[in-house]
Amino acid sequence: MAIVTADHITKIYDGKVAHSAINQLSFEVEQGEFLAIMGPSGSGKTTLLNLLSTIDQPTSGSLTINDQNPQTLSAKQAAIFRREQLGFVFQDFNLLPALTVEENMVLPLTLANQPVEEMKERVDRLIQDLHLEQVRNHFPHELSGGQAQRTAIGRALIHQPQIVLADEPTGNLDSKASKDVLELLTKINRERMTTIVMVTHDPIAASYCDRVLFIKDGEYFNEIYKEDLRQTFFQRILNLLSLLGGNVNDLSTVRLS
Amino acid sequence: MTFLQFAYRNVIRNRRVYAAYFMASSFSVMVFFIYSMLLFHPSIENQFIQEIAFMGMAVADVVLVIFTLFFLLYSLSAFLQARSKEFGILQQLGMDRSQLQRLVFIETMILGVVALATGIFFGYIFTKLFFMVIRAMLVLDTLPLYFSPEPFLLTAVVFTTLFIVISIAGSIFIRQSAIIQLLSGSTQSRETAHFSKVGAFLSFGLLAVAYGLVLYCLYEMNVWWSPVIILCAIAGSYYFFKDGILYLIHKLQRNKQLYWRSLRIVTFSDAIEKIRENARMYFIVTMVSTLAIISVGVVASLTSFANQYRESNPISVLYVSESGNPYEASHIDQLTSDFYKENLTYTLLTAPVTKQTSAATNRPVQLLRETDINTIAAVLKEPLIDLEPGEGMRFGQEVRDGQEQLIHLRENTIYFHVDEGYQYFPLPEAAFDGPAYILSDEDFERIVNPYLYGDWASSVTTVFAFHVPDWLRTDKVGLTLDREMIASYEGNQELPFYFDNPGLNYSYISSTFSLLLVTGLLVAAVLILAAGSFIYFKFYTNLEKDRRQFEVLRHMGLTNQELRRIANRQLYPQFFLPWGLAMLHATFSFLFLQAVWVDIAAMSIAMEMLIVLGAFTCIQAVYYLLIRWRYFAHLQLHTG
Ligand SMILES: Nc1ncnc2c1ncn2[C@@H]1O[C@H](COP(=O)(O)OP(=O)(O)OP(=O)(O)O)[C@@H](O)[C@H]1O
Ligand SMILES: [Mg+2]
Numbered sequence: 005m006a007i008v009t010a011d012h013i014t015k016i017y018d019g020k021v022a023h024s025a026i027n028q029l030s031f032e033v034e035q036g037e038f039l040a041i042m043g044p045s046g047s048g049k050t051t052l053l054n055l056l057s058t059i060d061q062p063t064s065g066s067l068t069i070n071d072q073n074p075q076t077l078s079a080k081q082a083a084i085f086r087r088e089q090l091g092f093v094f095q096d097f098n099l100l101p102a103l104t105v106e107e108n109m110v111l112p113l114t115l116a117n118q119p120v121e122e123m124k125e126r127v128d129r130l131i132q133d134l135h136l137e138q139v140r141n142h143f144p145h146e147l148s149g150g151q152a153q154r155t156a157i158g159r160a161l162i163h164q165p166q167i168v169l170a171d172e173p174t175g176n177l178d179s180k181a182s183k184d185v186l187e188l189l190t191k192i193n194r195e196r197m198t199t200i201v202m203v204t205h206d207p208i209a210a211s212y213c214d215r216v217l218f219i220k221d222g223e224y225f226n227e228i229y230k231e232d233l234r235q236t237f238f239q240r241i242l243n244l245l246s247l248l249g250g251n252v253n254d255l256s257t258v259r260l261s
Numbered sequence: 262m263t264f265l266q267f268a269y270r271n272v273i274r275n276r277r278v279y280a281a282y283f284m285a286s287s288f289s290v291m292v293f294f295i296y297s298m299l300l301f302h303p304s305i306e307n308q309f310i311q312e313i314a315f316m317g318m319a320v321a322d323v324v325l326v327i328f329t330l331f332f333l334l335y336s337l338s339a340f341l342q343a344r345s346k347e348f349g350i351l352q353q354l355g356m357d358r359s360q361l362q363r364l365v366f367i368e369t370m371i372l373g374v375v376a377l378a379t380g381i382f383f384g385y386i387f388t389k390l391f392f393m394v395i396r397a398m399l400v401l402d403t404l405p406l407y408f409s410p411e412p413f414l415l416t417a418v419v420f421t422t423l424f425i426v427i428s429i430a431g432s433i434f435i436r437q438s439a440i441i442q443l444l445s446g447s448t449q450s451r452e453t454a455h456f457s458k459v460g461a462f463l464s465f466g467l468l469a470v471a472y473g474l475v476l477y478c479l480y481e482m483n484v485w486w487s488p489v490i491i492l493c494a495i496a497g498s499y500y501f502f503k504d505g506i507l508y509l510i511h512k513l514q515r516n517k518q519l520y521w522r523s524l525r526i527v528t529f530s531d532a533i534e535k536i537r538e539n540a541r542m543y544f545i546v547t548m549v550s551t552l553a554i555i556s557v558g559v560v561a562s563l564t565s566f567a568n569q570y571r572e573s574n575p576i577s578v579l580y581v582s583e584s585g586n587p588y589e590a591s592h593i594d595q596l597t598s599d600f601y602k603e604n605l606t607y608t609l610l611t612a613p614v615t616k617q618t619s620a621a622t623n624r625p626v627q628l629l630r631e632t633d634i635n636t637i638a639a640v641l642k643e644p645l646i647d648l649e650p651g652e653g654m655r656f657g658q659e660v661r662d663g664q665e666q667l668i669h670l671r672e673n674t675i676y677f678h679v680d681e682g683y684q685y686f687p688l689p690e691a692a693f694d695g696p697a698y699i700l701s702d703e704d705f706e707r708i709v710n711p712y713l714y715g716d717w718a719s720s721v722t723t724v725f726a727f728h729v730p731d732w733l734r735t736d737k738v739g740l741t742l743d744r745e746m747i748a749s750y751e752g753n754q755e756l757p758f759y760f761d762n763p764g765l766n767y768s769y770i771s772s773t774f775s776l777l778l779v780t781g782l783l784v785a786a787v788l789i790l791a792a793g794s795f796i797y798f799k800f801y802t803n804l805e806k807d808r809r810q811f812e813v814l815r816h817m818g819l820t821n822q823e824l825r826r827i828a829n830r831q832l833y834p835q836f837f838l839p840w841g842l843a844m845l846h847a848t849f850s851f852l853f854l855q856a857v858w859v860d861i862a863a864m865s866i867a868m869e870m871l872i873v874l875g876a877f878t879c880i881q882a883v884y885y886l887l888i889r890w891r892y893f894a895h896l897q898l899h900t901g
Contacts, residue, residue: 079821080822083819086817086818094813101810102530102534103526107530110521111526111527114522
């Protein structure tokens with residue numbers, strides 16, 4: 005069953021020259037799928053994610069997310085929709101600097117005015133799952149990149165959203181921290197059947213997904229499914245990326261662990 | 262791109278950051294210039310007014326310069342701190358120290374020179390208006406706008422020196438910090454994030470002592486407490502922002518039931534962060550605002566004193582002549598001709614005052630006649646009295662319960678009861694010797710024998726009361742008499758007459774005070790602008806961070822309405838915390854001031870003080886709304 009359906013969506017930015025960042029794009033995301041979106045810089049990935057997150061509206065075309073059409077929602081309804089059904093992970097973590105790890109994580113629940121007992125229970129469990137016990141009361145500036153991103157993931161998951169949207173979640177992490185984060189996302193995807201849409205530049209990160217959607221200049225370019233081993237999936241991603249025009253020679257010898 | 266261009270562009274592109282600082286400094290230049298215009302005014306003829314104008318303006322100018330120096334120094338160090346990251350990058354790119362210093366020096370000078378020019382320009386424009394106000398206040402005939410180089414030169418020289426000094430100071434700040442320190446920039450301040458419990462309790466204690474002492478002084482005035490109170494209040498405020506307020510919020514945060522509730526978690530933590538980072542600035546803003554409010558309050562209370570002075574001296578011109586005064590006729594002639602020259606209408610009322618001896622004390626007492634008093638009272642529109650024979654009233658003083666007395670005049674064996682005082686208008690005590698009483702006409706007629714220790718000639722004093730409806734214009738009446746009076750005080754010699762012209766005194770008092778008021782108001786305006794500029798600056802440097810934070814919250818599903826609520830609450834502590842404390846300080850200072858005034862003149866300044874506090878609240882509210890409007894626009898919270 006498709007949880008996201010995009011039907012010929014177009015996003016035009018008005019400026020001195022009107023510029024279409026997304027052009028007649030159609031695709032679906034299945035319930036429980038882990039989807040990667042790839043494409044060259046400026047191809048419209050972040051724009052697409054903003055449309056999915058109801059922060060922005062498509063100029064034309066129709067978009068359905070979890071049986072809702074964001075275009076028909078009022079600003080307030082959209083906010084509540086985001087609050088209940090979506091979770092976000094950003095490239096630069098975007099933790100609130102004034103809140104501790106624990107507080108950053110419970111933030112979405114406090115917005116929904118959950119009982120404090122319930123909040124404590126959930127945050128305790130998540131902190132264990134994310135191995136953040138030691139830094140529980142630290143402030144964001146006292147965290148390593150990996151810890152910060154795990155905190156951000158915790159924040160995206162605590163209210164058990166239907167869909168998690170991630171924009172280059174590993175973009176600022178080294179390979180070890182990236183691996184932790186990706187395995188974490190995979191685990192969540194498996195265990196909770198949470199749908200994840202992740203924008204990434206990193207073919208290794210993409211190889212963790214079930215499917216990779218390639219876009220170019222805001223248009224559909226291609227898509228591939230993981231059918232076999234991750235290593236072969238990775239190679240196929242690299243091939244497609246070189247078709248897209250990226251320079252991937254330096255990566256083609258990488259062996260995945 | 263030359264170096265100078267680079268510096269110039271830095272200033273222009275950072276203009277939003279510098280806006281409030283620029284405004285405050287050019288306003289300071291403007292006020293300084295306007296004062297200097299009065300200081301050098303060539304055509305104030307009145308000697309006295311020229312002196313007070315000169316003194317007042319000179320003092321205000323000095324205060325302004327000193328304050329501006331500190332203001333600029335503090336602002337500059339804050340700016341450099343905010344831009345430290347930028348400087349670090351520049352140095353990493355290979356800019357050397359001396360270049361960086363030059364950059365800072367040039368940038369500061371550019372700002373300074375432009376502020377100077379702007380200030381003088383607007384100063385000259387507003388001088389006309391200022392002169393009009395001053396002219397009305399000092400009741401001068403003319404106070405023309407003039408052009409002469411002195412004020413321009415003075416302002417230019419003083420402020421150029423000032424800007425050079427702080428530009429040099431700025432480049433010294435820079436020299437003292439290492440690249441790595443610059444690059445890490447503001448994160449440094451977080452390391453000192455912890456507050457001390459001792460400091461918190463110290464702050465509460467100090468504030469309690471300061472306020473407690475003020476309250477104590479209401480019962481038992483002692484001016485020597487004031488340095489203690491001021492020191493306690495200053496130290497208390499400092500620790501309050503450094504530790505006290507953090508402690509309070511921390512207490513709240515411990516309670517998760519309270520703290521983990523919808524938006525509170527965001528607003529509280531944000532408040533803590535902002536307070537931690539800006540404790541010193543909040544402290545300074547509090548002190549500066551308090552100073553501004555108090556200075557306006559003090560001068561406002563002086564005007565209240567001037568009004569009260571008039572009320573307690575309702576007789577426009579008073580001449581008291583002892584019997585046998587050889588100048589009496591010539592003086593009265595002179596006064597009437599003065600009135601004539603000034604084109605003033607007047608009513609002359611005379612009242613004889615007779616000296617007798619009280620049998621009980623064997624000391625002289627002065628006696629007035631009921632009808633004479635009533636005639637004066639009628640002209641002054643005061644209530645009339647009706648005394649029966651055997652009744653008397655104590656003139657100019659109240660008679661408390663238990664102080665009633667029966668007075669026996671020895672010379673004529675007249676008895677009268679005194680159980681009430683007469684206080685509708687006073688006559689100067691200096692004019693008589695001994696206490697004065699009002700007798701009924703019947704009793705007064707019975708005084709036939711003169712004062713025991715003299716003859717008739719030495720027992721009667723005559724009061725000449727001139728009532729002038731247009732009393733404000735009597736300031737040129739009896740100037741020679743006034744001078745003689747002053748000379749006699751100074752030479753300690755007895756005169757056979759007494760002269761008092763409250764209109765003249767009032768014109769001195771009120772012009773001094775009005776001048777003080779205008780001066781105080783403008784200086785306070787500079788202070789308030791400076792305080793506002795600190796807040797604006799901090800607000801502006803945090804803007805980018807706040808914008809990103811709001812982006813996250815928006816993603817997280819906060820409605821615009823909720824975001825607005827958060828934004829609003831983020832502004833509160835910055836505005837209302839220093840402000841609230843300043844208001845509290847000012848209120849207590851006014852209580853103290855009231856106590857002082859009660860001691861001096863039995864006068865209430867409540868009304869004036871309420872107006873001052875109210876006015877400052879309005880200013881602050883307007884400023885808050887203005888900033889909020891800009892803030893919302895920046896965070897794009899107005900739409901939707
Ligand atoms: N707010 C905006 N106004 C105008 N144009 C925009 C805006 N945001 C993005 N664009 C343009 O839309 C295009 C797509 O931008 P987008 O941020 O979606 O790219 P991206 O695929 O995320 O790139 P990257 O991989 O570098 O992050 C770009 O050409 C960009 O210049
Ligand atoms: Mg992007």
